Amino acid sequence: MRIKTRFAPSPTGYLHVGGARTALFSWLYARNKQGKFILRVEDTDLERSTEISTTNILNGLKWLGLDWDEEPTLQSARIHRYQEILNDMVDKKLAYYCDCSKSRLSSLREQQLAEKIKPKYDNKCRERNLKSSDNTVIRFSNPLNGKVIFDDLVFGKISVDNSELDDLVLQRSDGMPTYNFAAAIDDYDMEITHVIRGDDHINNTPKQINILEALAFQVPKFAHLPMILNEDGKRMSKRHDAVNVMQYREEGILPEALLNYLVRLGWSHNDQEIFSINEMIKLFDLANVNKASATFSKDKLLWINKNYIQNFENINYINELEDIIKQIGADIKLGPPLHKILPFFAKRSETLIDFAKDCLFLYTDKIEYNSPSVSRFFTNGIQTSMNKVVDMLEGAQGWSLEEISQIIKSVIKMDSLKFPQLAQPIRIALTGDTNSPGIAEVIFLVGKERTVARINAAIRLNS
Ligand code: GLU
Helix, strand or coil, X not given: CCCEEEECCCCCCCCEHHHHHHHHHHHHHHHHCCCEEEEEECXXXXXXXXXXXXXXXXXXXXXXXXXXXXXXXXXXXXXXXXXXXXXXXXHCCCEEEECXXXXXXXXXXXXXXXXXXXXXXXXXXXXXXXXXXXXXXXXXXXXXXXXXXXXXXXXXXXXXXXXXXXXXXXXXXXXXXXXXXXXXHHHHHCCCCEEEEEHHXXXXXXXXXXXXXXXXXCCCEEEEECCEEXXXXXXXXXXXXXXXXXXXXXXXXXXXXXXXXXHCCCECCCXXXXXXXXXXXXXXXXHHECCCCEECCHHHHHHHHHHHHHCCCCCCCHHHHHHHHHHHCCCHHHCCCHHHHHHHHHHHCCCHHHHHHHHHHHCCCCCCCCHHXXXXXXXXXXXXXXXXXXXXXXHCCCCCHHXXXXXXXXXXXXXXXXXXXXXXXXXXXXXXXXXXXXHHHHHHHHCHHHHHHXXXXXXXXXX
């Protein structure tokens, strides 16, 4: 049997961290088993679903590199299929029309709560044989006795008494199917073998199994993924936490690093922390998914990101870096090609934003000096030594790190200076502040002409 998994987002917002983790685990499972991974857009909630959300979610998945097989399916395009099954279910008495009003249902609920019993529909319309009308919904005739038992691939055996379950609504009065019905039918029609989703759906699973069994449709296997908590120990929420995947892109996180971070939220392989995508695919298994909830840690994400930025020989992030440098308003043509500067900067940055800011002085000629640094390092007389550096750089035959470093060393020696006394004011002249790669490297990358112009300008301004 060919393994097939799906990611089934509701298009009511952006792709959030929890959704991305679900998509990743479903994708990894399919890729590990040479199966298929498909997308299903659950857009039957007409009031909350938007096309722009669908686009945002698909863009988030594309950015992460979670590719899918087949064209994504929209549930809204399958209404006729749901209707066909519903008609059949009503004919076979597996489902029925119900015209109970909202007010009846809410007083029923209040009464049950007052009697301290679990609120549920009292099956009033089950045997009434009502016909369809504008205000009827269709309800499922849930089995009255027995249990639903399934083996969750993460949580183990789960058993629920049918007496706990409702005659749930399958179709609303506006003709739209409910989530539990549409999802169950789709998983069957799309030949999904493994439903991998957040544990917030664990209570829906027995309902979906009952629907499938009533129709004699094959029931897939289920794996529910543990909840993701924020650092306060609460469930991550859109309102309180940074959960939009694309926000991490804006913060300079690499997609590979985010995937690596997400894979560890609930899954482990010994003590390993860093996994290439291919390694994740090779090693991933639902058997190693943890039941316990996972805690989201921004620090750890940054740690992983830093690791990936350093690993520039294997991860190509030049295009993303270039976009950020352009967004800051700098001109990439002013400085060396980005691949040439990677060895000098990659070890210094946690995010691509840090990286872009760090190397900005190469791609702009507007240097803003940090005044406390200027006051500290532009000491009396240092200008003379800086002039010497300028003269020697101008006279240099070649332009190598070695030659540049010799020039700096010789001026230091000539004028009996300590290294920072000369290196820091030059660094300020070239970058605006005192924090950068080695001084010879900075001079080398800025280039002869611009270095000379910048040192001269700084001497003029700060004498
Ligand atoms: N549309 C549901 C959600 O976004 C999907 C649940 C499922 O995977 O069955 O939570």
